[in-house]
Amino acid sequence: MLPNGKVDRAALPRPDPSRTEIIDASAAPHTPFEAVLVQIWAEVLGLERVGIHDNFFALGGHSLLATQIISRVRDAFQVELPLRTLFQAPTVSELALILVQQMMDAAPPESPDC
Numbered sequence: 001m002l003p004n005g006k007v008d009r010a011a012l013p014r015p016d017p018s019r020t021e022i023i024d025a026s027a028a029p030h031t032p033f034e035a036v037l038v039q040i041w042a043e044v045l046g047l048e049r050v051g052i053h054d055n056f057f058a059l060g061g062h063s064l065l066a067t068q069i070i071s072r073v074r075d076a077f078q079v080e081l082p083l084r085t086l087f088q089a090p091t092v093s094e095l096a097l098i099l100v101q102q103m104m105d106a107a108p109p110e111s112p113d114c
Helices: 032-045 063-077 084-088 092-106
Strands: none
Touching: 032 063, 032 092, 063 084, 063 092, 084 092
């Protein structure tokens, strides 16, 4: 702790990408959306594997990396998500649900074939 009562982030150990016990290997992606998100998270966080139920912040993510995630999601899916979305949905499975919903809301309604 710092003298002002805040956490001394510089004194905390860096996340160890080799710590596989924090990665749920059984939580493999179930959908193409999850597969793309898992790949994005692994690249941004510098990890070999990410499970769909792993918490972004527990894996070493922070607000600067969150902006990279949101930017890559925008590039991959052409969907604008506010940064706060990642804070509200910090797992791949949660974010994928929001992403699918956002894309469905943005899609034009199908016209009936009469």
